[in-house]
Amino acid sequence: MKAIELDKAYNPKEFEDRIYEMWMKGNYFSPDNPRVEKNKPHYVIVIPPPNVTGVLHLGHGLNNSLQDILIRYHRMLGEPTLWVPGTDHAGIATQNVVEKRLRAQGLDRHKLGREKFLEETWKVKEEHHTVIRRQLMKIGSSCDWSRERFTMDEGLSRAVREVFVRLYEKGLVYRGNYLVNWCPSCGTALSDDEVEYREVHGRMYLFRYPFAAGEADGFIQIATTRPETMLGDTAVAVHPDDERYRKLVGKRLKLPLTDREIPVIADSYVDMSFGTGAVKVTPAHDPNDRDMGIRHQLDVINILNPDGTLNENVPEAYRGLSTKEARKRVVRDLEAAGLFVEAKDHVHQVGHCYRCGTVIEPYLSEQWFVKMRPLAEQALEAWKSGQVVFFPKRWENTYTHWLEGIRDWCISRQLWWGHRIPVWYCDDCKEPIVSREDPIACPKCGSAKLEQDTDVLDTWFSSWLWPFSTLGWPEDSDDLKRFFPTTTLVTAYDIIFFWVARMIMSSMEFMGRAPFRDIYITSLIRDKQGRKMSKSLGNGIDPLEVVDRFGADALKFTLSFLSAQGQDILIDMESFSLGSRFCNKIWNATRFLLMNLEGRNLLRFEEIELTDIDRWIYHRFNETVATVHHNMESYRFDDISRVCYEFFWNDFCDWYIEANKLPLSGEDEREKDRAISLLIYLLEETLRLLHPFLPFLTEEIYQKLPPFLPVVQPPISARPASIMISHYPLVDSARENVRAAALFGSVQEAVRLVRTMRSEFTVPPGQRVRVHLKTEPGFEAASFLAGHRDLMELLMTASEVTFSESGPSAPGSIPVVGTGFEAYVFIREVIDVNEQVAKLTREIEKSGGALTAVERKLANPSFVAKADEAIVAKEREKKAELERKIAKMTDYIRELQT
RNA sequence: GGGUGCUUAGCUCAGUGGGAGAGCGCCUGCCUUACAAGCAGGAUGUCACAGGUUCAAAUCCUGUAGCGCCCACCA
Numbered sequence: 001m002k003a004i005e006l007d008k009a010y011n012p013k014e015f016e017d018r019i020y021e022m023w024m025k026g027n028y029f030s031p032d033n034p035r036v037e038k039n040k041p042h043y044v045i046v047i048p049p050p051n052v053t054g055v056l057h058l059g060h061g062l063n064n065s066l067q068d069i070l071i072r073y074h075r076m077l078g079e080p081t082l083w084v085p086g087t088d089h090a091g092i093a094t095q096n097v098v099e100k101r102l103r104a105q106g107l108d109r110h111k112l113g114r115e116k117f118l119e120e121t122w123k124v125k126e127e128h129h130t131v132i133r134r135q136l137m138k139i140g141s142s143c144d145w146s147r148e149r150f151t152m153d154e155g156l157s158r159a160v161r162e163v164f165v166r167l168y169e170k171g172l173v174y175r176g177n178y179l180v181n182w183c184p185s186c187g188t189a190l191s192d193d194e195v196e197y198r199e200v201h202g203r204m205y206l207f208r209y210p211f212a213a214g215e216a217d218g219f220i221q222i223a224t225t226r227p228e229t230m231l232g233d234t235a236v237a238v239h240p241d242d243e244r245y246r247k248l249v250g251k252r253l254k255l256p257l258t259d260r261e262i263p264v265i266a267d268s269y270v271d272m273s274f275g276t277g278a279v280k281v282t283p284a285h286d287p288n289d290r291d292m293g294i295r296h297q298l299d300v301i302n303i304l305n306p307d308g309t310l311n312e313n314v315p316e317a318y319r320g321l322s323t324k325e326a327r328k329r330v331v332r333d334l335e336a337a338g339l340f341v342e343a344k345d346h347v348h349q350v351g352h353c354y355r356c357g358t359v360i361e362p363y364l365s366e367q368w369f370v371k372m373r374p375l376a377e378q379a380l381e382a383w384k385s386g387q388v389v390f391f392p393k394r395w396e397n398t399y400t401h402w403l404e405g406i407r408d409w410c411i412s413r414q415l416w417w418g419h420r421i422p423v424w425y426c427d428d429c430k431e432p433i434v435s436r437e438d439p440i441a442c443p444k445c446g447s448a449k450l451e452q453d454t455d456v457l458d459t460w461f462s463s464w465l466w467p468f469s470t471l472g473w474p475e476d477s478d479d480l481k482r483f484f485p486t487t488t489l490v491t492a493y494d495i496i497f498f499w500v501a502r503m504i505m506s507s508m509e510f511m512g513r514a515p516f517r518d519i520y521i522t523s524l525i526r527d528k529q530g531r532k533m534s535k536s537l538g539n540g541i542d543p544l545e546v547v548d549r550f551g552a553d554a555l556k557f558t559l560s561f562l563s564a565q566g567q568d569i570l571i572d573m574e575s576f577s578l579g580s581r582f583c584n585k586i587w588n589a590t591r592f593l594l595m596n597l598e599g600r601n602l603l604r605f606e607e608i609e610l611t612d613i614d615r616w617i618y619h620r621f622n623e624t625v626a627t628v629h630h631n632m633e634s635y636r637f638d639d640i641s642r643v644c645y646e647f648f649w650n651d652f653c654d655w656y657i658e659a660n661k662l663p664l665s666g667e668d669e670r671e672k673d674r675a676i677s678l679l680i681y682l683l684e685e686t687l688r689l690l691h692p693f694l695p696f697l698t699e700e701i702y703q704k705l706p707p708f709l710p711v712v713q714p715p716i717s718a719r720p721a722s723i724m725i726s727h728y729p730l731v732d733s734a735r736e737n738v739r740a741a742a743l744f745g746s747v748q749e750a751v752r753l754v755r756t757m758r759s760e761f762t763v764p765p766g767q768r769v770r771v772h773l774k775t776e777p778g779f780e781a782a783s784f785l786a787g788h789r790d791l792m793e794l795l796m797t798a799s800e801v802t803f804s805e806s807g808p809s810a811p812g813s814i815p816v817v818g819t820g821f822e823a824y825v826f827i828r829e830v831i832d833v834n835e836q837v838a839k840l841t842r843e844i845e846k847s848g849g850a851l852t853a854v855e856r857k858l859a860n861p862s863f864v865a866k867a868d869e870a871i872v873a874k875e876r877e878k879k880a881e882l883e884r885k886i887a888k889m890t891d892y893i894r895e896l897q898t
Numbered sequence: 899g900g901g902u903g904c905u906u907a908g909c910u911c912a913g914u915g916g917g918a919g920a921g922c923g924c925c926u927g928c929c930u931u932a933c934a935a936g937c938a939g940g941a942u943g944u945c946a947c948a949g950g951u952u953c954a955a956a957u958c959c960u961g962u963a964g965c966g967c968c969c970a971c972c973a
Contacts, residue, residue, distance in 0.1 A: 009935080197970085204973085223973060237973095271972060279973050288971050349970085397902070398968070405969080493968085528910080530966080561921085562911080567903090568966090570910060578921060581935050592932030638912070642920075657932080665931090752939095758927095759939040765928050797930080797938095 003598035004704055010580075010587035012551025015700045020137055023699075028075075028724045029083070029144045031483070035725035037078035044082045044486040045071060046467050047143060048499070049151065051090035052128040053097050056135045057533060058525045058571070059492060061543035065556040066522060066563065066637060067490045068141050072692035073632055075142070076728035082483050083142065084470050086149035087129055091418040091459035092186055092194075092355050098124050098417070114416050121417050125150075135544060140552045140695045142724070147479070149470040151462040152419065159469035160462050161422045161436055163510065168434045172371045173411075175432075179290045180410050182363030183353040184308025188414040189367050191458060192407055193497050195351040195360050204346035205331060206276070208339045209236060212252040212261045219339075220245070220253060220264065223275035225346060226285075227334070228326035230255070231314040232303040233262055235281040237292055240266035242277050256339050257330065258315055265296050284364050302364050306414075323361070368412040368421060368455070376406040378508035379501055387514040388504060391635045395493060395521045402497050411458045418456030425451055464502035467515035484511065488518040496521070520635045523569045530570055546576050553694040554579030560693055561641040582645055583697050586690070589653050590701050593683055596664055596676050597706070603677040605712045612784060613791075614678055615740035617656045620647060621682065622735040625689060629731065644690055652686065655748065662794055680705065681712045689729050699723050746781035747788060747795075750823055753816045754796040757825045768799035770826035772808040779820035814895045828895075837893055844886055844893075 007014070027033060031042070045067050050060055067083060075081040095109075098121045102108055109117045129150070136143065149156060167173040180189040205227050208219040220236055233255055238245035245264070252261045269292060270279050283293025284302040293300060305311045310318045310326050317333075318326050334340045351360035380403050382388050383396065390396045412421060424433040426442035427449035433439050441448050465473070467489075471480040485507070491500060500519060507515035526532055533540040546555045558579035562569050610618070624647040631639045656679075663675040684705060691698040702723035710717045713732060720726045754771055763769060771792075775782040785792070786803040793801050802808075807815075813824035 006932090009933080225973070269971090274972060281973095286971080286973085288973080291971090348972090394902070401901070401969070496968095524967095564912065567911075575910080575922085577935070581921095581933095584935050585933065588933035588936085590932080595932070642912080646920090653932090654937090755938060756940085762927065765930060765938065 001597050001600055001602070001706065003596070004594035004706070006587065006591040006594060006704065008591075010551075010584040010697070012553060012583070012696060013548075016138075016140070016547075016552055016696045019696050019699050020140065023142065023722065023724060024145075026722055026725075028722055029142045030146070031080040031082040031144065033075070033725055035075060035078055035720065036080045038080070040077070040079040042082065042483055042487070043071070043074035043079045044084075044483045045488050045490065046084040046470055046486055047086055048489075048491045048495075049086045049088035049149075049463065049466065050132050051093055052087050052125045052132070052150075053090050053093045054128060055131045056543055058541045058543055058546075059533070060135075061139060061546070061555060062525055062559045062563065062569070063490055063492065063522055064136060064139060064141050065559050066520070068139075068143075068556065068695070069560060069637065069692040070488060070490070070632075071142055072695060072724065073728060075724065076688065076691065076726060078727070080482075082144055082147070084147050084149065084483075085133075085136065085141070085143035085145060086466075086470060087132060087151070088463055089125065089150065089152045089418065089459060091413060091415055091456060092188065092190075093459075094121060094124065095415050095417040096186065096355055109416065117416055138547050138552060139543060139555060142695070147470070151459070151466075155472065155475075156462060156465070156469045157419055159465050159473055160419045160457065162474045163465060163506065164422050164457070164461075165434055165436050166510070167370060172374065173368060173434075174371065175366065175368050177364060177366050178369070178410075179284070179287055179362045179364050180367050181351060181360045182304075182306070182308075182365070183356065183358050184304075184306070184361055185356050185358035186353060186415070187306055189363070189365060189410050189412060190353065190360065191410045191460075194354045196354045197349040198352050199347060200350040202346050202348060202350070203343045204275075205343045206341035207256070207334055208341060209253045209256060209262075209280075210339070212254045215251040215253070216248060220248070220278050221276040221341060222278050222280045224280055225348060226323075226327070227330045228310070228318075228323050229282045229285050229303070230280055230330060231258060231310070231318060231326075232282045232284050232301040233280045234283060234293065234299040234301060235262050235265045235296065237265050237267045237270050237279045237281050238277060239270040239272045240268060242270075242272045244277060256337055257333055265292070265298075267292050267295065285362050287362055290362075290364075300364065304361060304363060306363075308358075308361060323359075367410050368423075370409040370411055372406045372408050372505075375505040375509055376403040376501075379403055379504040382504050382508055382514040388516065389518055391518060391520045395496060395519070398493070398496050399501055402501060409458075411461050412453075412455040413458055414454075415456050418459060419462060421453040421455050421457055423453040425453070427451060460498055460502060463499055464506045465510075467503055467507060468511055473510070484515070485513055486516045488520060489516045490520045490522060492524055493521045494524065518635070523563055523567055525569045525571060528570050528572045530568070541571070541573060546573070549573070550576040550580040551583060551696070553583050553697045556695075557582060557641060557693050560637040561645070563637045563641075582649070583694060585649055585653065586694070586697060586701070589648075589657060590683060590704075592657065593676065593679050594704065596672075597680075600676050601673050602680065602706060602709065603673050604710070605677070605681055605715075608674055608678060610678075612740045612743050613656070613659055613788075615735075615737045616744035617651060617682065618735040619737040619741050620651045621685065621689075621729075622732055625729045626731045628689065641693060644693065648686060648690070652682070655744075656682075658795065659791055662791055680709065684709060685712060685729050688723060688726050691723050691726075691728075695724070702726075743781050743784040746785060746818075746820065747792065749818045750785065750792060750821065751795040753818055753823050754798070754825055757814065757816055757823075757827070758797070761827050761831055763827070763830055765797065767830050768797055769830045770813075771796055771798045771801045772813065772824040772826070773801060773803050773821050774807050774824065775803060775805055775821045777805055781820060785821070812895070814892060837897065841893070844890065 023029065047067065048063065050056055071081055071083045098117070099109055102112065112120070164173060181192065181195045183190055202225055204223055204225055206221055206223050207230070208221055210219040211217065222236060224230065236253055238249065248264050249266045251264050253264060255262050269288060270277065281289045281292050281298065283290045283298050283300045285304070292298070301313050303310055303314050308323060310321050312319060318329060321329060331340065352358065353360055380400060383400065390399065422435060424435065424439055426433065426445060426447050428447035429442060429445040431442055431444040433443065433450065439450060442450060467486050468480060468484055471477060471484050473480055489500065503515050507513065527539040531539060543555060554576050556579070558576045559569070561578060562571065562575070624643050627643045628640050660675045660679060663671040666672065687698040687702055699722065709719060711719055713729065714727055750773065758769060773785060775785065789801050792798065808824045812828035813826045815822050815824050
């Protein structure tokens, strides 16, 4: 046959897009693709939906690369495999993006109005969605695009409503006036999990509150980090057992800067040992104070507007000020009144909005909540009973800890972008109506004047239904029946609370079982300094740029290779050359093999008799396959990538192809046919092994292979049209061959020893050298070595290799010791002995000089006594090393001169 | 404060009871007719520190230090 020609270098741009198109046309991403073996269990992943706030970053690159590896692996095992793609509307985050754009045009959402604003947001959603979809395709994601979903799709919105109504009917959704986390900038409530605590260097202020006239003399000192909230104080609390204050409990204080009087109360919440042992109580603006307020029926004075400025409940002078301004003003005024004691630097944790970074204010408002305890119990049960398993396991602690300390979930958001809360209020009788369908009239009074709740739901209220809402729930759809529960969830650890735990809760509640079996928690990607990649730092890496420079396969393979369990990945653009080099290596090895098809006839595998070298490579291949399968079970992507890399590069290329250059360049036509046939067969199997990690490259090469090439394992004569739907290699115990491995291991050892020797004497690579191998009596590999004289000559660049159980007959060689043999290298013949002796002599002299210096140092008693012990030890070691070196070179000289 | 992870070669990291390793970088020599994105060879480590268990410890236990992350209402 004719040689098949490949370009000289790996150039992914030339084929990646073309191949993705081919896959799409072939409908290979479908769970009903031609490879499917109907009796096998389903393998299903639903994508963690990227937010439509922007485009994909490298974290998504990692996440989706790993999902694609799993999907392709299982698909090639013949399992009906489905990967559901989709995106998330990301309520608050997307709304912020749009508002930012509006601000740039001098607009805001209120000027625009709700309807127009939503129109704008849908446009932004479309923009980002288009890019995200293209990015996923670019990196080769083999997801089923016909099943793509969006959290605000009609179907998913129906699921959201259904869930809200069911939970309401069950009494698990309730509405109430509670202290919630309020972001003054976003103008909405947040759940506890959306508050990010950051260390802030603030101040701790000490103030005096004087007693009201006639109550007692003097004052009580209180400490606070938020002076402005004193305007909302309705009590001062002390511990009931605190002797210092016992007599003062019940007395009234005059609240400075206001005309109000507040009581001193006793509450065991107060820590006597902290500060002055007296705490100001602001029920409207602190969760603990709120609790105390309820216990003591204190007044609740809300001093804030929704935008974070002070409202009409404070004295006029402070109204309209921001909390920051008010703080300064209050401190100044208290100082003027002689009530300020001191302000100390104070480091503490302050809550910030996870989306915009604004300081969170505890704020009393009417909100909707989900009662979580009953749901959390079920989610804990799912884990305890082994329905879900975390990889790595230690994330289970994070999961259970959160569930055990679960708090109710505030799900209403004062935003516009999201699922409108399915509650209407009757204008006439004020009855709230919770309904799956938009109601027309009030069921209680019949009034048609209904208004829907203006708030929307937390974005996670739709994401937590993702594994079944995407499959058609609440309809009893075919997909739901076929593909639920899913198999594996691949996600990062930063959303275990937000998403993973909640999905399990909702799924237990509405589906009666966990939504997936395995939870693989990926690493987080950081830059080389260990910083999170972010737009503001400008240290982000665009996956598309990686694809552009190195190719999608290089992206995928590199990330997989670096993806050690439980470790963050520190990476920069250059890191991807690892994958790209590997691709190039595979490309060129293939190029070499296909080139050697010129004039050859491919032999059928059955008619080839394997040599021990062939058995060795099949043994190694089989070992590699076993490791891959084994580690795939436990999601050890790094280990899998490593063994594949090592097998292909070190075993297949460096030894097997190199060894086969002998027959390939020989005269024996039958030998040539034999050698190239086996090489091509093994290449084909290896490509299948590598395909999940290097989908584009392996497909491109697969398509270049001789079209009629049969498959060795499993034995099929008509290869599938695409490697995507070919068979993944399986462990074949018949290929295990420890004996062949040992035999070839001896060849490798002998070759390496001689190469090292050559290198030590700087013998030019082209210069042939004579070698004698003295094998020990009874050494098993002796005849194998002797039988591969020509191979060793090739690999050692030897002019001649002789064998015997005795030493060399002629002098002038230098021996090296191997396992079961000694190799005598006749260095003297290929080098200028005088020059080499002179070189060695010079080195001995040089080392001798260094040795003298070291010895002198060590002979100095004050050095040994006073110098750092480590330094002394180092010197001793240096001495021993120099002595060894000198002895070895002296030996060499003696041998050369014999 | 609670939890959890890390500390191994210049850098990024594997390795969890018996030989200290990989990739990149570095040094030497090679354009050997697949690949210079390559080939052959090499150097580099008190495996954070201190104790303990063991015939044997980078690996198990205890403690210490440093770094990181998560959670938590100390005003």
